[in-house]
Amino acid sequence: MIFLWSILVLVLIVVGLALLLTVAESVLVNYGICIIDVNASEKSLEVEGGQSLLSGLVESKIFIPSACGGQGTCGFCKIEVLDGGGPILPTETPYISRAERRDGVRLACQVKIRENIKVKIPADLLNVKLFNATVKSTTPMTNNIKEIRFSLIEPSEIFSRVGQYIQIQAPSPDGPVFRAYSISSAVYETNEVELVVRLIPGGIGSTYLHNLEVGDPVEFTGPYGDFIFDEDPETELICVGGGAGMAPMKNIIKSMYKEQPDRTCWLFFGCRAKDDIFYLEMYEEMAKQHPNFHVVYGLSDPQPEDNWEGETGFIHLSLDKMIEADGTKRQAFLCGPPPMIDAVTRVLQTKGLADDEIFYDEF
Amino acid sequence: MTDVMSDVSPWAILIAAIFTSNILLTNFLGMCSFLACSRQVGTAVGLGTAVIFVMVCTTAINWCIYTYALVPQELDHLWFIIAIAVIAAFVQFVEMFVERFSPKLYHALGIFLPLITVNCAILGASLLMITRHYGFWQSMAFGLGGGLGWMLAIVLIAGLRQKMTYSDVPQPFKGVAIVMIITGIMAMIFMGFAGMVKI
Numbered sequence: 001m002i003f004l005w006s007i008l009v010l011v012l013i014v015v016g017l018a019l020l021l022t023v024a025e026s027v028l029v030n031y032g033i034c035i036i037d038v039n040a041s042e043k044s045l046e047v048e049g050g051q052s053l054l055s056g057l058v059e060s061k062i063f064i065p066s067a068c069g070g071q072g073t074c075g076f077c078k079i080e081v082l083d084g085g086g087p088i089l090p091t092e093t094p095y096i097s098r099a100e101r102r103d104g105v106r107l108a109c110q111v112k113i114r115e116n117i118k119v120k121i122p123a124d125l126l127n128v129k130l131f132n133a134t135v136k137s138t139t140p141m142t143n144n145i146k147e148i149r150f151s152l153i154e155p156s157e158i159f160s161r162v163g164q165y166i167q168i169q170a171p172s173p174d175g176p177v178f179r180a181y182s183i184s185s186a187v188y189e190t191n192e193v194e195l196v197v198r199l200i201p202g203g204i205g206s207t208y209l210h211n212l213e214v215g216d217p218v219e220f221t222g223p224y225g226d227f228i229f230d231e232d233p234e235t236e237l238i239c240v241g242g243g244a245g246m247a248p249m250k251n252i253i254k255s256m257y258k259e260q261p262d263r264t265c266w267l268f269f270g271c272r273a274k275d276d277i278f279y280l281e282m283y284e285e286m287a288k289q290h291p292n293f294h295v296v297y298g299l300s301d302p303q304p305e306d307n308w309e310g311e312t313g314f315i316h317l318s319l320d321k322m323i324e325a326d327g328t329k330r331q332a333f334l335c336g337p338p339p340m341i342d343a344v345t346r347v348l349q350t351k352g353l354a355d356d357e358i359f360y361d362e363f
Numbered sequence: 364m365t366d367v368m369s370d371v372s373p374w375a376i377l378i379a380a381i382f383t384s385n386i387l388l389t390n391f392l393g394m395c396s397f398l399a400c401s402r403q404v405g406t407a408v409g410l411g412t413a414v415i416f417v418m419v420c421t422t423a424i425n426w427c428i429y430t431y432a433l434v435p436q437e438l439d440h441l442w443f444i445i446a447i448a449v450i451a452a453f454v455q456f457v458e459m460f461v462e463r464f465s466p467k468l469y470h471a472l473g474i475f476l477p478l479i480t481v482n483c484a485i486l487g488a489s490l491l492m493i494t495r496h497y498g499f500w501q502s503m504a505f506g507l508g509g510g511l512g513w514m515l516a517i518v519l520i521a522g523l524r525q526k527m528t529y530s531d532v533p534q535p536f537k538g539v540a541i542v543m544i545i546t547g548i549m550a551m552i553f554m555g556f557a558g559m560v561k562i
Contacts, residue, residue: 002437009438013428013445017452028459087470114466 036060037118038126047113053085054108062121063128063221065167067178070109077108079125084117128221129155131166135216136192141278145244146210147184149194150218157190158222162229162255163248163333163359166193166222170208179205182335182361183223184247186254193220198244227359230331233260238323240344242270242315242336246279248361252333253283257290264292266323270315270340273299274306296322316343325351334360369496373504375560376497380508383556386484387516388549390491393484397517397546398539400478407521411514413475415507417457418488421450422506425489426499439493446489454480484513495562505562520546 031049036056038045047056054070054077057063068074075095081104088096092107111117133150140146152158160183167178185194197209212218229252230237237256239249249267256263271277283295298311298318311318332348334341341360348358386392393414400410425446433439458476462469479485488509492502523545532541 005436006438006441009432009436010441010444013432014448017448021452021455024456024459028463086466089470 031114034113035116036113037116038062038121039123040118040120043126049113049115051113052109053079053081053106053111053113053117053119056113057108057121061130062126063130063167064108064121064125065178065180065221065224066109067167067180068109069175069177072107072110075107078105079108080104080120081106081111082118082120084115085111086114122226124226125224127159128224129158130219130221131155131158131193133193133218133220135212135214135218137214138212141196142276144199145196145246145278146199147194147196148209148212149185149192150220152191152193158193159190160187160223161225161227162187162252163227164223164225165248166195166220167224168195168205168209168218168220170205172204177204178221180224181205181209182247182251184250186251186258188255188258193222194247196244196247196250227333229256232329233263234329236328236330237263237265238268238319238330238332238348239266240268240270240315240319240332240334240336240340242340243276245335245337245340245361248333248335250279253286253293257286257293261290262292263290264294265290266294266296266319268296268298268315268319270298270300270318270336272301273303274308294322314343315340316347319344320347320350323351327352330357332358334358336362338362368498369501369562371501371562373500376501376562377504377508379560379562380505381512381515382553383558383560384562385512385516385553386487386491386509387513388546388553389557390487391550392487393482393513396478396482397513397520398542400475401517401521401524401542404518404521404525407517408514410475410478411510411517413479414482414484414513415510417450417454417476417479418485418510418513419503419506420457421453421485422488422492422502422509423499424453425449426492426497426502429493430499442493443490446486450485450489451480484509516549519549 029050033046034049036045036047036053045056045060047059052070054064054066064079065076066074067076072091078095078100085104085106088101088106089110092110095107096105131152132154133152136149136151138146138148165180165182167180169176169178181195181197183193184196185192195209197206199210200206237252239252241249246269249269253265253267256265267283277297280295280297287293287295296311296318298313298315299306299308300312300314302308302312330351330353332353334344341362345358345360380386384390387394387397396410400406428445428449429439429442433441433445454476461476488506492505497505520542524542527541536544
């Protein structure tokens, strides 16, 4: 009897507490409908209060970049909150610099919508859409790099700028996550998106992409990225890539030569051995059509059986040898591992490039 | 359990709970958040305040439930599990309440409140007041004193840790190790008070 009675009382108390909390929640955490005002009344969104600003915006089809799924660990979802966001939270401070703090920059995933809120979102991000696509082809390039091409279904066209990236949605044990990949197809190929992906053992995004088969459905958001391409035909373009850092180079070079066939461009690509080389034939073909296009592949660790007659050693050394500090106006785009970026940046500085003429994508 | 009430004055319990039988330094309850959130005095004060508030409220609620609901029904064996449920529910409720009505306080305490649900010092206070047969006011004094004592300990250690940033701690002792050693020394100091007030 005492057992039954114990269980009954315990259940009663626990249910009572749960009820009390549910009632309290519906009364206390009900903020009603709040209005998000985007860019001084350019857009006005009505969303359910109580959720995070990030999910409120996503609900209204504004896709802010975010790689961690709103946990406040990636620091990508920075936007300016002008009014109504409350004070900055300790969870945000590691990602927000003092200057950004003055401008009201916040992590959208940490700001809770409690009242009407005013935000400033760059026009670029308002163009970001959610794309449904299917895999058109997957082509192995080296033993761990694949070229993957998607055909867009809905929306059927993507309008990106040179050097932008997308965020692909990959399943994970903790729900879907987003991973960023540079677009490697040219900007004029508006019906398709191509990625060049290196398989990272244990990586969520790259494992997912490498296992895709032709015809599989995929979802991604984009385009993102604030690289500003210098359209001036007199400016020399220097692209330096390493390892898997090829995707943005292909995108930039292909897009540029469609519009400006005579422009001077250098492509430096560093890899270990001949097995890691890909796209070389395609670029050599392009170099025949565009006399001002110079392709330099360098091997840091050529094997005897490679019979490699091109450049050897790290790629920044080849760059140092071939580019002269003659005052030519130049813009550089680097993509590769951090040590390569550091080394190449130092070389470029000695060649007279200012910091704002060097863009890079580290991974 | 006997029904004999303790006859120590609530004032004595209050003072004792702060100094002579500090819940953290003599019972070693609430060590996890003590070690995790004691890097800066500001954080320590925030967490300490939240602990005081929750400890006072939960000892009061738990004492009432125990005395008026469980003891008359002879269900005091359910005590542990119900005390935990009440604490968890109360912390949730406080979080919602504070968030709604005092955003400022919420931003000051907000991130600490969920930590308190699993702070064993809170549960410890609720359990100890029963095993020591405290009456209502004694329990309240114990809750308040326990919270103050916990805050005192964490603020002291946070102050030491801030100072320690500039000290030359030997490599193997860096991090949590030296904090444990200091906590031990502090506990020994507080042991000097032991037995002055019996509770």
